[in-house]
Amino acid sequence: MKFYIRTFGCQMNVNDSEKMAGILKTLGYELAQDWTEADVILVNTCSVREKPDQKVLSALGEFKKIKKQNPNAIIGVCGCLAQRAGYEILQKAPFIDMVFGTTNIHHLPKLLQEAKEGNKAVEILEEIDSSEFELDQYPTVRENKYTAFVTVIRGCDKKCTYCIVPTTRGKERSRRIGDILREIQFLVEDGVKEIHLIGQNVTAYGKDLGDVKFYELLYAVADIKGVERIRFTTGHPRDLDEETIKAMADIPQVCEALHLPIQAGSDKILQAMDRGYTQKEYLHKIELLKKYIPDIALSTDIIVGFPGETYEDYLETIKVLKEVEYDQVFAFKYSPRPGTPAADMPMAETPETLSKWLNDLINMQKDITFKKNLAYENKVVEVLVEEQKEDGQYVGRTRTNKLVHFYGRDNLLGEIVDVKIEKVNRFSLEGVLN
Template identity: 85%
Template structure:
């Protein structure tokens, strides 16, 4: 039996795409390899949001090339966002690659693989959206985590943030029909999944292109599927987060008290240059509304430091937001110009070493805030979904997405349990089992 190995870079959408590709390969008779060196097929699923993942992909390909020394017939393929944006360029830099395909034609993997096995270069990078891409959703997912599962509800993004490559690599927004989503959720629950994670480039825009369904209506529909214990969703754009959605989050018992809401920058000047479509005040009003309806909500965000035109005063507006919101987690990065985006033509105003210092200071501030937020959990009893056992410890997450470790030895994988937190770390919690939830 042939073996495959998939290396995934990037966001939850890429992870879900890899899980779908694994499902396709399983249907073709492949089995997963524990090590890439024993694989007959290596797929590199790429990200193109920042420059660093681009470099990591090329580095990984240089390593994976060695598989052909022992297995000359082994096939190496590159897919995902970088392949969509620069597939032919990758082929020039790494001519040993056998397959290159973009984000909208993953469902063509069986035909592309057949071409490559016949000794041809299998290249398919479609500029226009392939309307048959929903064929991909018919394949099962092969997941590492048996108890939580990603479900794609929308693909693409209609926003035109000046720094972002996603609209170019993923296309316009295309929502899946609610019936298809519910059917997938039902199958996942039958397979033992307890937590459904709805994903998309902009989940809160779900249904706008269909015209007859809203995102908050989808939340209610998913919650009505028997066996769904928890619901999360990622990522939403602040402009599309409305009060109806926030009310639904508060009203539906299965929706977890956690939200990732990217702000990107705190300065109105920079937000306008990014074309984010909101001001700092408008963003903070959304945060205030969330805290009003869901007082215990945990929040995370994305921040870009050093965007073209950003001054120290602009940067301090971002720091002001961090202190006011007190996020539980922040994903912060230095600005990385993406070819073909409007921001790539904008002039940088600060030296790289200055931006690096700003980023370091921001991260250090957030570490203290995260630790402060975690300390609130000390001696509290929380609900934890046990997802795995690792090095003798059971590992799970609270409804607020906090990582929790507790002593193993209990047959509790996939169970919701009550845990008393007795130790607080900067990025995780430790506790003891109180009881299994009924």
């Protein structure tokens, strides 16, 4: 019996898929190399923007074909879109056998058995209970042997007017630090070198527990022998405090890279988004990061064309882009999400205008990214080797999260090596083993 999982969305969805793969492994299933040979197909969905919704429905239309060659095959939809609109998906694609939300992934064995018995297995829980942490007891099945995501907090308490996450993921729930450290210890023993702490709002970790702070978690993870690198994603700017920034600078394993979403540069738009900070306050956090970690590589999220955004507001975002000089930017045109306050707000510009703004911003950022990459030319960087291609070329990442391609001696997978950068590309670096 084989399974196949298609994942849409963020690192949290990736980690959820890794956990579901672990559950299926414990039930005796093996990973299928292609969906056409699977007995169970799971589609783990995202609902942050409209485009992933459309991709999910398109994928389901393709996966439906499995029923012709294998009538007993089971197709399931889970994740954020399932949490928000599971019954609607079932109406649009009645051939689906399972639908379950983000808070009851750990019920997959029961749901799978129900579907095998010929029933529609639907479970979308509105209430969250502590049993969801049972999910963390299952092993993960990872594509990357040397880097692992570790969920430390689920949900978000912020009320950003454009965001569906609090609806699909619920309020913030932090895992107990002992459980997190035990999982990391297991991962290290399994050969993992880099731990990536994740959450919808990872820097809010511990606030609901009251007896531990996020920076204390960083120190605790660093104390585990064998942890050579630590990253974390994604934090809200309001929850990034100076203590955490100092810890990042103080702990050798914490990488010099951070994703800090600004979303917009205009104070008017930030207020309409209910982000809880001004441009000045955000830039102060950036200033602190650069003060304590001079070589830090920064990335961000930007929404172009939020309701009410004018060209003057857009220029405030461009101002931040130029001032911060991010290494990477994830920019998208505003996509209204059903049930969010912003969905009822009037737009100020036409879709054509917003598309032009977005393209201009992306092109500007491409130049900034290339400029940042040029600084690596002829430098020796530390690379964690994660992959080897068929032609023998190795692929890895620097501490600043730059992708590096190089050739070297045999058996370098999982090693941390020094590479001299000889060629700079817009989105990657090339070098030789030093």
